[in-house]
Amino acid sequence: MPHTLHTSICDLLGCRYPILQSGMGGVARSELAAAVSEAGAFGCLGMVRETPAKILEQIDEVRARTDKPFGVNLIPAATDPELFNAELDACLSAGVETLVYFWDIVPDAIKRAKDHGCRVVHQVGHVDAAVQAEAAGADAIIAQGVEAGGHVHGSVSSLVLLPQIVDAVSIPVLGSGGFASGRSLVAAMSLGAQGIQCGTRFLATDESFAHDIHKQRVIEAAATDTLHTDAFAINWPPHSPVRVIKNEVTERFVERPFGYLPEDFEREPIAEEEGRPVYLLSTDSPLKSMTGDLEKLALFAGQVSGLIHSTEPAAKVVQRIVDEALVALNELANRIPR
Known part of the structure; x- marks a missing residue:
């Protein structure tokens, strides 16, 4: 190594x-x-x-x-x-x-x-x-x-x-x-x-184990396509912010991303996982084992999604990071006068 x-x-x-x-x-x-x-x-x-x-x-x-x-x-x-x-x-x-x-x-x-x-x-x-x-x-x-x-x-x-x-x-x-x-x-x-x-x-x-819908949205997303919000709060303590890819559900939160979900919010099932209901605004993200309106779930992703353009094996991701790091270190060394 x-x-x-x-x-x-x-x-x-x-x-x-x-x-x-x-x-x-x-x-x-x-x-x-x-x-x-x-x-x-x-x-x-x-x-x-x-x-x-x-x-x-x-x-x-x-x-x-x-x-x-x-x-x-x-x-x-x-x-x-x-x-x-x-x-x-x-x-x-x-x-x-x-x-x-x-x-x-x-x-x-x-x-x-x-x-x-x-x-x-x-x-x-x-x-x-x-x-x-x-x-x-x-x-x-x-x-x-x-x-x-x-x-x-x-x-x-x-x-x-x-x-x-x-x-x-x-x-x-x-x-x-x-x-x-x-x-x-x-x-x-x-x-x-x-x-x-x-x-x-x-x-x-x-x-x-993310659903293909989620993976594809990450690939398509630019860095500016994510939203920092606490709207997806079911299953977690209140006021627990997340970053998700914007979808039709998040449109209502763009102007007011925080403090939206009231305590008496009525849970609306929009998907299911092996008999378990998955609710709108829950912290569940789309998984391979889920069916339903998955596009409306929390599409978790960071701003770095703008640099991701395809799915590939995890080993290839690791090796690319290592190879790029070594190239970057070498380039930095060459820029420093000796």
């Missing part, structure tokens, strides 16, 4: 390249996580609010596909405590070595994982949260900029947030939000990051 791309996050997580795949709930299942890890990056299962049985099944499937390290993404603050405890128990009983948490810092969730010898990587959107996560025992921080797709916890761009968090903590930091290429990996490293996390780029891969 080229020395220039080996960072401390590679040593911590056991991966070859400093590229993490975001644990996108529903989308990041065993096929995607395994493909990313097998390619030398770090795959992650998105198991938010899944049953313990489902989590154990997915862990077994990843291990059947690859012997490379991978993680599991859970969200303590956005999951019923009883379910979260059962999810965590399942991960720990299965010997998961890395857990990736997101949203508000829950020190007990970090402590429980650490007490069982598990590494914890915590994604945050604020400097204060990064400091709190480190104090609670986290091993690494993912600094998520407002450009990111899906749930977005902050309001500052990656370019500004990343170096602030790097300066505020002593543990490795990864950049997330706007990163999908080798050039962006080099940019993140120049800001002090030890690597990057990519979500939208891996959503539009062959192995992703």
